[in-house]
Amino acid sequence: MLPFSLPLVVRPFAARVALASRVQFRTKMTLPKPNTQPPKCALVIHNLPKVAAESDKFRRVLFTGRHSQLVIMTVPVGGEIGEETHTVDQHLYFVSGTAQVITDGKKKEDIATGDHVIIPAGTLHNFVNTGPTPLIVTTVYAPAEHKANTVHDTLEQGEKLEDEGKDDPPKWAKE
16 A cells, blocks of 8 residues: 555546546647646646647646646746745756756756756756757646746746735645
């Protein structure tokens, strides 16, 4: 017996029919509507890299759970995520583009499509887009870091809303 519950992964069509009441299925490449209440079932996002690549927003929350949050980001050419430190862990998967990760203000490492970076809570970090195309990133915060239905057009807009206290995660996501 595992000490934690596993996410439901459904592959065969018959299993999809049998478990449809427990899982929300998305068959189109559309963005899921962000949940603003605790989730009641699993969410399956088909072809997340394609969904992420179709977003032109700097930051968009796709899903907020009680213990984690899925966000997609599009960083423009020459742009950056912004130097920051979180009180939560962050996992970043680089869907497309190239970047340089800077940790603790000095350590630098090149990042490319397909790389996965884990930033432990409390680590000062920034990601700078070093390529000729927008940097597309999916990131998981554990627990949630942003308001459940957050959409930021730009880094500046996101920082302003965070500074004003208008981008805090829901209380139920930090239980």
